[in-house]
Amino acid sequence: GLPARVRIHEVGARDGLQNEKSTVPTEVKAEFVRRLADAGLTTIEATSFVHPKWVPQLADAERLFPLVSDLPVALPVLVPNERGLDRALALGARRIAVFASATESFAKANLNRTVDEALAMFAPVVGRAKAEGAHVRGYLSMCFGDPWEGAVPIPQVTKVCRALLDMGCDELSLGDTIGVATPGHVRALLTELDVPVDRLGVHFHDTYGQALANTYAALQHGVTTVDASAGGLGGCPYAKSATGNLATEDLVWMLRGLGIDTGVDLGRLVATSTWMAGHLGRPSPSRTVRALSHE
Numbered sequence: 001g002l003p004a005r006v007r008i009h010e011v012g013a014r015d016g017l018q019n020e021k022s023t024v025p026t027e028v029k030a031e032f033v034r035r036l037a038d039a040g041l042t043t044i045e046a047t048s049f050v051h052p053k054w055v056p057q058l059a060d061a062e063r064l065f066p067l068v069s070d071l072p073v074a075l076p077v078l079v080p081n082e083r084g085l086d087r088a089l090a091l092g093a094r095r096i097a098v099f100a101s102a103t104e105s106f107a108k109a110n111l112n113r114t115v116d117e118a119l120a121m122f123a124p125v126v127g128r129a130k131a132e133g134a135h136v137r138g139y140l141s142m143c144f145g146d147p148w149e150g151a152v153p154i155p156q157v158t159k160v161c162r163a164l165l166d167m168g169c170d171e172l173s174l175g176d177t178i179g180v181a182t183p184g185h186v187r188a189l190l191t192e193l194d195v196p197v198d199r200l201g202v203h204f205h206d207t208y209g210q211a212l213a214n215t216y217a218a219l220q221h222g223v224t225t226v227d228a229s230a231g232g233l234g235g236c237p238y239a240k241s242a243t244g245n246l247a248t249e250d251l252v253w254m255l256r257g258l259g260i261d262t263g264v265d266l267g268r269l270v271a272t273s274t275w276m277a278g279h280l281g282r283p284s285p286s287r288t289v290r291a292l293s294h295e
């Protein structure tokens with residue numbers, strides 16, 4: 001059967017905005033995060049404390065975080081290394097995420113490290129964050145396919161998952177960074193993974209239009225944490241073929257139809273994405289946003 005409730009891990013302000021050509025003003029980002037909270041989202045990834053030259057769109061993390069940190073929601077931030085952790089902890093962040101890769105090519109492109117060097121970089125970050133009482137998410141990118149290496153063998157994925165859990169990550173997010181997964185592949189990976197489902201999230205990009213079908217396969221497997229991006233914003237600057245994430249509105253529409261509770265007010269969320277699309281100067285790619293805003 002399907003779960004009664006799903007927790008949406010909203011990534012629009014991070015995964016979405018990191019890939020926009022234009023840099024959105026800090027005040028607009030803060031308003032975006034506030035409106036997402038107001039729409040009922042309870043986990044809102046706010047920004048990344050990465051090198052500002054690698055992701056210039058999020059170089060304002062120090063100014064943004066204090067503008068939203070009073071919100072009564074979880075505000076995870078991405079942190080690649082100890083320098084990033086210092087920056088996040090100095091602002092009072094209580095939830096961090098490290099981001100590993102299942103493939104060597106993407107580890108190099110995204111982190112300038114081999115897979116093992118990246119894990120060695122994360123270990124002290126996770127250790128220190130846990131000692132400070134912070135919650136740690138471990139992302140794993142390229143779980144299904146990689147733009148340089150093609151299909152990714154499942155044992156390669158389970159090995160890095162194990163390493164992330166062993167270093168102390170509370171939760172994992174399985175990333176289909178370039179959106180090539182299909183439901184059969186999702187089922188196969190979840191069946192192979194020896195990780196309790198309450199510690200797993202899924203992170204689908206919608207490049208091939210499979211994100212909702214993949215989510216449904218994950219729900220059938222018992223997964224209750226689903227990453228999504230308001231309005232379908234997103235991509236990844238270091239993986240050219242990646243398009244936007246699964247749109248939060250499309251996810252909420254499907255879950256509502258299935259009688260699965262998310263606590264999200266769809267009308268408010270659509271209004272937020274429509275407002276954000278105005279700032280970005282282009283319509284939201286989400287089918288649900290388009291359908292509901294033309295009603």
Ligand code: HMG
Pocket residue numbers: 015018048049050051052054055078080081083084085087099110111112139140141142175176177178203235236237238
């Ligand atoms: P590097 O060039 O190897 O850095 O980059 P380094 O460790 O050699 O340090 C070089 C300089 O950068 C030093 O300064 C450091 O202090 C500074 P210098 O001594 O030369 O003056 N530095 C920093 N400054 C500020 N904040 C920091 C920081 N770290 C070093 N945190 C590094 C290595 C990891 C830093 C770089 O590759 C990086 O920032 N990468 C981030 C890439 C990124 O954010 N990608 C997008 C997120 S992942 C994603 O989107 C996928 C996901 O959505 C899931 C999915 O879809 O699959 C999560």
Ligand code: MG
Pocket residue numbers: 015175177203235236245
């Ligand atoms: Mg992503």
